[in-house]
Amino acid sequence: MTAGSAKALALPLAVLATFELWARATHLQSDSLAPPSDIVVALFGAFADLSILAATRDTLFSAFAGLAIGTIIGLAFGIAFGISDTLNRLMEVTVEAIRPIPSIALLPIALIALGFGYRMEIVIVAFACVWPILILSRAAVRSIEPRLMEVARALRLPPAQRVWKIIIPAALPRIFVAFRLSAGIALIVAVTVEIAINPLGLGAGIMLAQQALRPDLMLAYLVWIGAIGYALNVLLVVAQNRLFGRAALSGADR
Amino acid sequence: MKKVLTALLLSVALTGTAMAQAKIQVGCTATSDCASAMVAIDEGIFKKHGLEVEMTPIGINSNIPAAILSNSIQIGGPTSTVFLQAVDGGLDLVAIAGATVMNPVSNGNITAFVRNGITIKEPKDFVGKKVGAPGLNAFLHVLFVKWLVEKGVDPKGVNFVEVTFPTMADIIKSGGVDAVLTAEPFVTRMTNAGLGSVGARYAVELARTDPIIFYAASREWADKNAAAIKKFREALAESAVIVNGDREKASNSIAKFTKQPIELVKATPPNQSEPALKPEQLAWWIEVMSTQKMLQSKLDPSKLVLK
Numbered sequence: 241m242t243a244g245s246a247k248a249l250a251l252p253l254a255v256l257a258t259f260e261l262w263a264r265a266t267h268l269q270s271d272s273l274a275p276p277s278d279i280v281v282a283l284f285g286a287f288a289d290l291s292i293l294a295a296t297r298d299t300l301f302s303a304f305a306g307l308a309i310g311t312i313i314g315l316a317f318g319i320a321f322g323i324s325d326t327l328n329r330l331m332e333v334t335v336e337a338i339r340p341i342p343s344i345a346l347l348p349i350a351l352i353a354l355g356f357g358y359r360m361e362i363v364i365v366a367f368a369c370v371w372p373i374l375i376l377s378r379a380a381v382r383s384i385e386p387r388l389m390e391v392a393r394a395l396r397l398p399p400a401q402r403v404w405k406i407i408i409p410a411a412l413p414r415i416f417v418a419f420r421l422s423a424g425i426a427l428i429v430a431v432t433v434e435i436a437i438n439p440l441g442l443g444a445g446i447m448l449a450q451q452a453l454r455p456d457l458m459l460a461y462l463v464w465i466g467a468i469g470y471a472l473n474v475l476l477v478v479a480q481n482r483l484f485g486r487a488a489l490s491g492a493d494r
Numbered sequence: 495m496k497k498v499l500t501a502l503l504l505s506v507a508l509t510g511t512a513m514a515q516a517k518i519q520v521g522c523t524a525t526s527d528c529a530s531a532m533v534a535i536d537e538g539i540f541k542k543h544g545l546e547v548e549m550t551p552i553g554i555n556s557n558i559p560a561a562i563l564s565n566s567i568q569i570g571g572p573t574s575t576v577f578l579q580a581v582d583g584g585l586d587l588v589a590i591a592g593a594t595v596m597n598p599v600s601n602g603n604i605t606a607f608v609r610n611g612i613t614i615k616e617p618k619d620f621v622g623k624k625v626g627a628p629g630l631n632a633f634l635h636v637l638f639v640k641w642l643v644e645k646g647v648d649p650k651g652v653n654f655v656e657v658t659f660p661t662m663a664d665i666i667k668s669g670g671v672d673a674v675l676t677a678e679p680f681v682t683r684m685t686n687a688g689l690g691s692v693g694a695r696y697a698v699e700l701a702r703t704d705p706i707i708f709y710a711a712s713r714e715w716a717d718k719n720a721a722a723i724k725k726f727r728e729a730l731a732e733s734a735v736i737v738n739g740d741r742e743k744a745s746n747s748i749a750k751f752t753k754q755p756i757e758l759v760k761a762t763p764p765n766q767s768e769p770a771l772k773p774e775q776l777a778w779w780i781e782v783m784s785t786q787k788m789l790q791s792k793l794d795p796s797k798l799v800l801k
Binding site: 269270271272273348351352353354355356357435436437439444447448449450451452453454455 | 521523524550551552553554557560561563564565566567658659660661662663664683687752753754755758
């Protein structure tokens with residue numbers, strides 16, 4: 241650990257220690273708060289009986305499956321709209337009409353149509369992930385260096401090859417930024433669906449712990465979800481730098 | 495990495511197939527009301543009757559009708575109010591067996607708990623107060639409104655907001671609401687923590703014996719599975735005796751399903767299990783909900799309970 245990261249940790253640790261002391265001193269009795277030490281114990285307990293691992297598997301499976309489907313659909317439409325101006329103008333009203341619908345608002349319909357389980361969650365996650373990918377990949381394709389397109393035309397590449405050999409490689413760094421954005425959204429939406437309705441995964445774990453009057457366990461789930469979100473982002477940033485190097489910095493948020 | 499991925503996919507696939515088997519899934523919220531089903535599973539009573547039954551925890555009771563219709567669960571434990579509103583809204587559900595009914599014990603568990611600094615001497619003192627109900631138009635809210643009306647108080651004068659059970663103590667403490675409509679074990683916990691006092695025992699004063707929660711299924715599923723429902727009812731008749739008579743066994747099963755600490759479960763007697771359900775038992779609820787303008791159509795209780 242470097243001195244810098246130690247310094248950065250000082251404040252949160254001090255806050256936690258203060259909270260622990262305060263909770264112990266006041267004999268905190270609450271159904272929504274618990275001292276940090278209890279949360280740590282509950283977290284270890286949930287690991288020991290494997291319940292949190294099964295929940296993590298369920299949530300990540302739904303989030304990633306939804307992300308994959310959303311990415312494929314978003315990318316296909318994004319590239320198509322980016323290439324064809326006519327198509328883009330024709331679809332603009334449709335896209336702008338559907339895009340603002342909050343994915344969570346689809347829950348009641350999704351529950352009746354698809355029932356509990358992975359399917360419903362994946363569909364809702366996919367719906368949420370389509371839009372950032374679509375919009376950003378459309379913009380990425382449009383901002384491709386015009387000379388590259390001229391090369392494609394000069395080489396008389398058929399449309400499929402033009403997409404595969406010129407457009408995707410040129411737009412990939414920016415598409416990956418969109419993917420990173422969507423990955424964060426996927427996790428948020430997956431957990432939200434589980435909190436609201438779906439009886440599986442980490443979100444359902446939070447709800448069950450709350451109803452079981454176990455605030456320590458509920459907050460342990462919360463801490464764990466935060467850790468997963470953090471790890472996911474670190475993983476994607478590393479992947480982005482490895483795969484694209486300096487190219488990733490153009491248009492990226494860092 | 496590949497191995498991990500394969501294991502992950504395999505375990506997901508296995509969970510998937512386990513769900514697809516011909517098991518009967520019973521969906522209930524984390525209360526003692528479905529204790530008869532919990533006990534019947536734990537004591538092997540369903541097995542003895544040739545039924546494979548599994549319970550699914552449902553976060554919010556009002557999600558149960560949709561869960562039944564999507565076939566995620568075949569049998570659910572909706573409250574009377576949720577069930578009647580769903581049927582009124584056009585969902586083709588049918589009650590197949592009783593779960594719990596109100597009785598002097600369970601009515602005694604239900605109170606309006608008032609925060610420190612507020613005194614309630616008579617029902618009209620609730621006028622102008624902010625009252626938290628665990629669900630608007632849900633069981634406790636409907637009962638409380640009925641009590642206000644019986645006491646000659648206009649419920650419109652009371653400001654109702656939604657406050658879930660686990661957050662009640664903290665919201666009462668912070669003064670976010672003046673009172674909550676609650677039940678045991680929350681009443682004792684809040685009293686012991688010195689957060690306030692009982693303002694009204696409205697369920698005791700209403701003194702009803704109507705159903706709280708009953709088991710319901712889609713009519714389509716019920717028609718196709720008449721034999722299974724017969725066995726389900728026979729099993730409940732046995733397990734209800736245990737729920738009402740053997741606190742130890744009942745508490746263990748309830749704690750296992752709700753994941754609540756066993757000491758907490760043991761502190762409160764479970765609601766009275768009553769496996770038999772007759773159409774006339776729904777009549778009172780239909781009348782009360784109609785006068786509270788919660789039902790649009792005229793419901794016929796005899797069509798709502800499976801013979």
